[in-house]
Amino acid sequence: MGKSKVLTNEPLIKIVGMKKYFPLKKTRLFQREILTVKANDGVDLVIHKGETLGLVGESGCGKSTLGRVLLQLYPLTSGKIIYYGYTLEDYSPRYLFKEINSLKASRLKYEKYSKQIQAIEAKMASQKNNPAFQEQVKNNEQEIAKLKAECNQIASDCRSQFGTFFASNNMRAIKQAIKMDALIYKNKEKVAQLELKQVKLEQDLEKAKKIKNVKAEADVAALKKQLENADLNLIADLNKKLSIAERKAQHHVIAVDIDIRETQKKINLINDDTQRFIARIKSLLEKPIELNTEIVAKLVERKQQHFVREKRIKQLQDFNLFTKEKAMISRLNKKIEKLINKAANVTGAFILSDDIAGISDTLFKNIDALHTIQMNKEEITLLEVKKFKIEQKIADDKGTYTDFQKDVFQERIEKINQKLANLHAENEQLTEKTKQLTQEIKEANAKLSDHPMYEELEAKKEKGLDLSRLTGEEMRRLRQDMQLIFQDPYSSLNPRLTVGQIIGEGLKAHDVESKTKDNYQDMILKVMDKCGLAPYMLHRYPHQFSGGQRQRIGIARALAVNPKFIVCDEAVSALDVSIQSQIINLLEDLRDQENLTYLFISHDLSVIKHISDRIGVMYLGQIVELGNSEEIYRRPLHPYTKALISAIPTTDQGPKQRIFLEGDIPSNVFPPSGCKFRTRCPLARKECAQRVPEFREVEPGRFVACHFYEETETLRPS
Ligand code: SF4
Known part of the structure; x- marks a missing residue:
């Protein structure tokens, strides 16, 4: 198998910070923000010469978009795609002329900024030696000392009147304390109202109890009186009436009692709240202080005085220490750095000439x-x-x-x-x-x-072609090197063309025949032979072939122009299993014979495992794990990879050991904050929502984007 070959680390394609966003239509007429589908959201990847890089992930994770953006079928939103199939000088694209032309202008700007920096530095140096300036600095220092003393005085006043806490400059904490104090005051008012209500309710309760007793006694007395002359029927009737009267009285007592208890509960809750506020203030203040509107107004006034003085101190210090000039120099240096980096990207250190x-x-x-x-x-x-x-x-x-x-x-x-x-x-x-x-x-x-x-600067010089900066014609010429095999062998072939015409289209478009001097038909037959298609099929139409044969035609069409790199976008997904293995074997043989590089996109993990040298696992527009395919299957480091691998069907006996992921893949219009996988990750915790995990090399050749990848091993099937 192709995997046994020795792989080089020579890059063929380098993707840096690639983003591809598809804008959505506005849902409202005056909607300001245009929503976007973030199909690829910051992808970094290097594809090496001669390797098969498998891309795997659920539907909608952005695998196919990545393949198409690589071939520049969709324009990039931002980032870079560098192709090393040609050197920059060999291909001499238009943008190289532009960069060389702009070198002079960049150098002029570089000189202008450098001169500005020199002028500022010279001004600072001359001012330092100027007696008038020195005099001014001295005066400023005196004023600063005076203002500082005044500030200290204000702080000390505040300390003595309002405690050390209010002498501090932490206005935020002071405001918080004032707010808490106001809440405590409100709570106290509420408690007073509730206590009044409680007193009234207790009075009600007493009344109800009395009514109950009076009524019961009156009833008993009346009963006794009537009993002397009454017959049995009357006694029973009187007993019934008494019981109803007693129940009514009892019911009223219970209702009032419940009311009292509820009020008590409310009071307790408010008191708890108040205690919390007091505790919070205590933690802010050294000693709690009774605040009121008058005190707060006084405090604010003193603070204002403090603030004005501090502002003036800063102004004077800025003058004495050349703060503005230094900030200006730093801004100019940043501009120079940006300029130099941009020029170095194409022309190395020449901007220094x-x-x-x-x-x-x-x-x-x-x-x-x-x-x-x-x-x-x-x-x-x-x-x-x-x-x-x-x-x-x-x-x-x-x-x-x-x-x-x-x-x-x-x-x-x-x-x-x-x-x-x-x-x-x-x-x-x-x-x-x-x-x-x-x-x-x-x-x-x-x-x-x-x-x-x-x-x-020389190290920054990029030797490959930046695909996103090529003109349409330059990219068209380069497409001979970069081909695509489509998923659907039925709809990707023109039903009106014969096999010969389909395969020959690319040859004509790229003038391959005239470049190689071979006969057009011979070339088509040769490539058909390589792809296992018999010569008699040359004049047949796509509908006369099976799915597997059609996919062979698709492969022959891609191969006819002698490409270096092929994107196989779900190339075997539409075929049945026996045909899949034939096509995969064909792709592997062709890769070894023609020294091809593949980007193999599939959602089928077993296929990816079989064909790929390295695997990239994608989730919601980002690559979450990348590494050698054997290593990834043996020891996945990202929880998502582990869950995907556990889902591969096996022929093992016994119950299937699988890690189930909760929920669906989230929307890539509004992706989750922090780690995009956190809504389904069994290892997710608070930090995952706050910080985006960096896609970093954790072992040689092994990249992963997870804060807690060391714990993935502990994940067990549920
Ligand atoms: S960063 Fe957190 S949420 Fe994301 S994969 Fe790692 S553990 Fe799970």
Whole structure:
């Protein structure tokens, strides 16, 4: 299997802070904020040459979007995608010309800011030596001392009147204490009202008890009186009446009693509250103080006086210590740093050169020459193919062409030869020129090597192509290197084209045939053969094939243009299991034969495990774990990875050991704060909601985004 091959660590694609947000329509006409679906939210990833990187995650986690953004089918929202298939100089994209042109302007700005810094520093130095300034500083110091003394006096007044706490400058705590005090006052009022109510209720209770007794006694007396002459029926009737009267009286007593108890409960609650406020104030103050409106107004006035003096002290200190000037210098330094970093990204340390005009000119000429050489080479290939075809016609001639036609052919060949000679001559000249220019560039670079920032800036120079900065045409040319295999083999093939036409489309679009001089049909047959398609299928239409064969056509179409990198977006998900294994084996064989690099996107963990060298696990637009596939399966470090792996079906006997995740994947319009997985994570705690876990290398080659990844091992199936 392909996995046994030795992998290099040479990067082919580097993704830095990649974000892809899809804007949503406004739900209200005057809605200010436009909501976005955060399909990819800060992805950092390096794909190495010759590896298969598997991307796995639930539906909607942003895997396919990542693949499409990589191929620039969707524009980036922010971040960078660097492709190392070509060097910056070889491909010489438009933005490189732009960067070289802006080098002079950047250098001018750099000088302007540096001069401004020098001017400020010179002004500070001259002021320091100026007697008038020194006099002013002295006066300021005296004023500062006086103001500080006044501040101390105010603080001491406050301390003696309101306690040490109120002498402090912690206005927030003071305000809190004042607020608590007001609440205590309100509580006291409430308690007084409730106590009044309670007294009234107790009186009611007494009354009710009395009524009950009087009534009962009266009833008993009446009963005794009537009993002497009454018959049995009357006695029973009187007893019944007595019982009702007693129950009514009893009921009233109980109701009042409940009311009293409830009021008591309320009083207790308010008293508890008051105790809490008092305790809080006690913790703020050294000793509790009775505040009232008058005292608070006095306190605020004193504090205001303190504040005005402190402000003035700061002004004077700023003047004496050049605070504003120093802040200005720091701002300018930041601007310089930004400028230098931007320039260094493309041209290394050249922004430091004193002869910026000269070096910009040399760099520009060199890139221009390299660009022309490339263009000429492409034209030479086209002309040679043209010439070859005419020569073939003459060679294959069996007397069908007249002498006149043969002369025309000859004339064309001569013209082509002439053009070729010119182009070769121009390229030779330009090659000589670039050699010379490269030498000049090297020398200019060597001159800068003593500069303290040289190493740092040279290290920042990016050698690959920034895909998001390429023009449409540049990206179109580069697509020959980067292909896509689609998920659905049914809808991804044009039903009106034959297999030959489908595979040949890319060859025509990228002029592969003319570049290689091979016959168009031979190339199609060759690639069909590689993908296990018989030659007789060339003129058939997609509907005449099974799902597996159609996917082979899709693979052949991607492979026809000799790509370096292929995104396989759920390439086997629509196929049944036996066909899946055939296609996976085919992809592995092709990868080894053609030295391809795959980004294999799938939600099927067993497929990913089988084909990938490394695996990236995605959740809600972010990669949460990345590492060697064997390692990830053996010892997952992220709780989400562990849950996913536990869900892989096995043929083992006995009950399935699985970690179940609660709930659904959250919305990526309003993702959870902190760690996006926290709403479903069995290990989640308070910190997970407050801090976004950093995606960091925790072991060599092993990256994870979890605060508590060491505890993942403790997770057990439920
Ligand atoms: S950071 Fe917290 S919520 Fe996120 S995966 Fe780790 S433990 Fe779970």
